[in-house]
Each structure stands twice: as structure tokens, then as C-alpha cells.
Amino acid sequence: MQEQSEKELPFQGEKLIQQDEQKKASKEQQKDILQSEQPSYKQKEYWNERYKFKQTYYDWYCGYEELKPIFEQCYNISKNAKILMIGCGNSKLSEDMFDDGYINIVSTDISDIVIEQMKESTQKKNKNMTFEVQDCTNLTYQDQTFDFVFDKGTLDALSCDKEEESVSKMLKEMMRVCKPQGSVVIVSFGQLHERKMVFQESLGFKQYSYELCQKYLSIDSQLTNIMRHVSNGLPINLVLKNKTLLLQTLIELRSVKSLLKNEVIQSLAIDWEQVTQIENIHEFQIQDEQKLKDEKDCFQNVENTSIEIQQDTNNKNGISNSDQNNQLANNPENQIKQDCSLKEHQTEISNKKQEGIDQKLAHQQDEEEEEEEKVDNLPQQQNQQIQEEKNKSESSISDQEEDHDSEEDKQKKPKFRRQTQCFIYRITHKS
Structure with a gap:
């Protein structure tokens, strides 16, 4: 027995080495997929790797608390409505809606890993919810199946690939599975002028009606967005260690909080001719x-x-500057x-x-623009304070992150747009 165990030791050692190499290869593969300069958000492999290591709930832009007033006040969604959730990911939105009485929800995502995670999570809580693996550009459901088709962030993710075909397919599929009296609702970071071309080329303006509602992001999303903006994309752990960036973040967050209390929820029809x-x-x-x-x-x-020529001529001819003037x-x-x-x-x-x-927009649209300006323009004293602190911290930030970057790497770094609101588009069939 002792001889046999001694013979097995080398094999066990080789197995451990192989397992260690496989783990390293897997980590490198995951790093390549998640940290590539332009990850392919339409690929299942990207999302599987992402959700494999992030198994907690996360809501992009806003959650049910922020969307509930829009569902109830603007769209009058019935609790019995058959709802399709596109690209649910690990969002808690479906579960929160289910707890509030929306019991007929089908939540879908291209990642089979996150779908299994969501199934297990809700089953442990004895919630009879439906989660299915679906490609939003090629849904398997029959025409006119759902009363309400909802997306939060998936359109934006596909738009990052700059492949219009995927975005167009997604919009057409959402409208195909939506009932004639139903509606498609999309929560996006894309403003009206950014989404106009997508809607026009994918669906057109003759067959469908469009509405727009602007909503402030949730506090969690505001915090993340501000951090990414003030640091221009530094990792969150570096922002948390930098007092100056934290001060900037808190000042902006306080400014936004004061506006959230007085937010007006309304959805307005879009006049595309006026927009054009x-x-x-x-x-x-x-x-x-x-x-x-x-x-x-x-x-x-x-x-x-002319002055240079005249000066040369004058110098040759010996003319003084005063004579030239x-x-x-x-x-x-x-x-x-x-x-x-x-x-x-x-x-x-x-x-x-x-x-x-x-030819400007009506009075209501003017008021919305003024509200946006209030959000984007911080008080002058705060701006001065931020600028002073930012100047002091430039050297410390460069020590942490930028000193090791080449000029080419710095040019590749993204510029993060500061945004306090998301844009909720509702698309319906014209009667």
C-alpha cells in the first residue's frame, strides 16, 4: 500500500499543476473578455463570464422604486398584463414587480448562467417566477404574445457595438411579439437626437407613435455615474481612496438629491417633424x-x-517699422x-x-430644458471648490494611474459623460 501511494504522488502532483494551469488560463481568458477595449455586448460569452463572478443583484440606471410612478401614472399597466422583460440580467426589477402584484412576467437574457442564478434565487424564496434564455434579436415567441415588452439597458449595450443591424433586429422583434394594443418601453441613456435615427431606420414614424419621459437615476446609479465622471473612468476602489474625488462626488450627489424631491413625472408625445x-x-x-x-x-x-512680406521688403529696402505702420x-x-x-x-x-x-418646442419642453440645465450646472462656488481641489489632486491621481500610461493609452481612455437622467421611450401601434 505504501509503494502504491508513493507511485500515486507524482500523478497527484501533475494533476494539481494541470488544475492550476487551467485556472490561470481561465482567469486570463476572463480578463481578455471583460477588459478588452471594445467588449462585444451581443455575445453570450461576454455576459457569461461577467455573471459567473458577479452573482449579486444590480440594477442599471434605476430600479422599480423609480419606475413604479411611470408604470402607474403614465402607462396604466395592469397587474394582469403579460409582460416580457428583455435582457433582465441580475436586475431585481422583475422580482420587485412580482412582489407588487405583476405575476405574469417572463424575464429573459442571452446568458444561461445568469438565468440559472435568477431561477435558483427566486425558487429559494418560493416565488413562482419565469426565467428563460432568449436572444433579443431572434425571439422564439409567436407574434402578438405580450401586452407589455420592456427593456432597461439592453438597447444601449447593443448600441456600444456600433452594429446597427443588431439594434434594428432587437426593436423589430420587440414590436413583433407585442400585441397591437400593447406597448414597448425602453429605458436608455440615449437622448432624443441620439435615438431618433435608430427608431427611424428600424421602425419608422408612420406606423408607430412615440412618447418620451425623463427620469432621474437612482441614488446608487447617480453615485456610480458621478464617480466614473469625476475620475474619467478610474476604478471605483481608486476613487474611494482619493479624498478630492470623493469630495467632488459628494458635492454633485448633494446637488442632485435636492432635485429628486421635486421631480415631475410626465410622458409627452414626440413630434418628430418639430424635432427635425x-x-x-x-x-x-x-x-x-x-x-x-x-x-x-x-x-x-x-x-x-502680408505683414511678413512687407517686413521682408522693408528690411531689404531699409524702411523702418514706424514707416511701415x-x-x-x-x-x-x-x-x-x-x-x-x-x-x-x-x-x-x-x-x-x-x-x-x-420654431422652438412648446412651453413644456422649454421647462424640461431649464430643469436639465439646473442639474448640469452646479453652483459657481461649488464649481470653484471642485476645480481647486482637482488641481491639488492631479499629481496624486497621476501617481496612481496615469504615470504608467503611454500617450497612446491615454488617448484611448474613454470620456465619461455626466448624466443625471435616463430617457424612457414608449412605442405603440398607431390606431
């Missing part, structure tokens, strides 16, 4: 301002060149032409701006 007119006016203004800037630069370059003052023709041209362009811009004022 405003976009065109804005585009014309940008073009005119750019044209004016280019002409200024052009005149400046011509003037600088007198010559320029006595010959103001170029300056007059420049002033006239600039005045003409300024007049054109003023006229087009006046036309834009006459």
Missing part, C-alpha cells in the same frame, strides 16, 4: 459659426502673411473688407437664430 426642424436650425447655426470662424482665421492668415494705417482697404464680411455673416446668423426662436 430644431435639429436643422441647430445645424445651420453650427455651420454658420464655423464658417465665420474659418473666415476670421483666413483673414488673419492673409494679414499675417504708417503705410498700413494709410491703406485700410483690407481691414474694411474684413469688417464688412464679418458684419454680413453676423447678420445672417442673427436672422437664422430669430427663425429658430419662432
Whole structure:
């Protein structure tokens, strides 16, 4: 027996080495999938690796507490409605809705791992909920099966791949399985001008009606979003160790909290013709301002060149600088032409701006824009305090993260947009 055990020891050692190598390979593979520069959010492998190591609940943007007033006040969703949840992930939304009486929910995701996790979690709580593996771009359900089809974040994830085909397929599938009297609701970070083209090319505006409701993010999402913004994407653990970044985060969070208490929930119909007119006016203004800037630069370059040529000529002829200045003052023709041209362009811009004022959105939309400005523009004193603290901490941040980056790596780093609200789009069949 002793001889046999001694013979088995080398084999056991080899097995341990093989297992260790397999674990290392698995970790490297997971790192490659999750930390690639542009992860493929439409691939099952990415989400399986992600959920394999993150088995806790997490809600993107907002949870049921924030969405409940919209469901009840704006969309009047019946507790008996048959609901399809697209890309449920490890969100607690389905379970919270189930606890509130929505017992006819089918929650789906492309990741079989997260679906099994959600099944086990709800079964342990004796909740008879339905979770199924589905590809949102190729659903297996029959036409007109559900009263309400809901997505929170899946459209945004697919949009990150910059592959319009996947996004288009998803929207068409959601509308296909939705009943004629039902509705599709999408919670997104994409603002109206960012989602307009997607809706237009995928579904069109003739067959469907669109509504928009803006909602502040949950406190948890606000905190994460602010941290990512103030640090420009540093890992959260580094932000938590940096007092300056924490101060910036808390100041912004306090500003947002004061607005959450007075939030007005309303869903407004989208007039796509009016949106297009405003976009065109804005585009014309940008073009005119750019044209004016280019002409200024052009005149400046011509003037600088003329001065250089004149200086060279004067130097050759022995003319002094004072004589040169007198010559320029006595010959103001170029300056007059420049002033006239600039005045003409300024007049054109003023006229087009006046036309834009006459075609702006209704009073309600103006109020929404003002509300957004209140959120985005912190008080001046807070901004000054943030800037001072930020300047002090630049060296410490670079020691932690940026000193080891090459110029090419720094250029690749994403710029995180500060956003306090999500945009809830409702799509219905026109009667």
C-alpha cells in the first residue's frame, strides 16, 4: 500500500499543476473578455463570464422604486398584463414587480448562467417566477404574445457595438411579439437626437407613435455615474481612496438629491417633424459659426502673411517699422473688407437664430430644458471648490494611474459623460 501511494504522488502532483494551469488560463481568458477595449455586448460569452463572478443583484440606471410612478401614472399597466422583460440580467426589477402584484412576467437574457442564478434565487424564496434564455434579436415567441415588452439597458449595450443591424433586429422583434394594443418601453441613456435615427431606420414614424419621459437615476446609479465622471473612468476602489474625488462626488450627489424631491413625472408625445426642424436650425447655426470662424482665421492668415512680406521688403529696402505702420494705417482697404464680411455673416446668423426662436418646442419642453440645465450646472462656488481641489489632486491621481500610461493609452481612455437622467421611450401601434 505504501509503494502504491508513493507511485500515486507524482500523478497527484501533475494533476494539481494541470488544475492550476487551467485556472490561470481561465482567469486570463476572463480578463481578455471583460477588459478588452471594445467588449462585444451581443455575445453570450461576454455576459457569461461577467455573471459567473458577479452573482449579486444590480440594477442599471434605476430600479422599480423609480419606475413604479411611470408604470402607474403614465402607462396604466395592469397587474394582469403579460409582460416580457428583455435582457433582465441580475436586475431585481422583475422580482420587485412580482412582489407588487405583476405575476405574469417572463424575464429573459442571452446568458444561461445568469438565468440559472435568477431561477435558483427566486425558487429559494418560493416565488413562482419565469426565467428563460432568449436572444433579443431572434425571439422564439409567436407574434402578438405580450401586452407589455420592456427593456432597461439592453438597447444601449447593443448600441456600444456600433452594429446597427443588431439594434434594428432587437426593436423589430420587440414590436413583433407585442400585441397591437400593447406597448414597448425602453429605458436608455440615449437622448432624443441620439435615438431618433435608430427608431427611424428600424421602425419608422408612420406606423408607430412615440412618447418620451425623463427620469432621474437612482441614488446608487447617480453615485456610480458621478464617480466614473469625476475620475474619467478610474476604478471605483481608486476613487474611494482619493479624498478630492470623493469630495467632488459628494458635492454633485448633494446637488442632485435636492432635485429628486421635486421631480415631475410626465410622458409627452414626440413630434418628430418639430424635432427635425430644431435639429436643422441647430445645424445651420453650427455651420454658420464655423464658417465665420474659418473666415476670421483666413483673414488673419492673409494679414499675417502680408505683414511678413512687407517686413521682408522693408528690411531689404531699409524702411523702418514706424514707416511701415504708417503705410498700413494709410491703406485700410483690407481691414474694411474684413469688417464688412464679418458684419454680413453676423447678420445672417442673427436672422437664422430669430427663425429658430419662432420654431422652438412648446412651453413644456422649454421647462424640461431649464430643469436639465439646473442639474448640469452646479453652483459657481461649488464649481470653484471642485476645480481647486482637482488641481491639488492631479499629481496624486497621476501617481496612481496615469504615470504608467503611454500617450497612446491615454488617448484611448474613454470620456465619461455626466448624466443625471435616463430617457424612457414608449412605442405603440398607431390606431
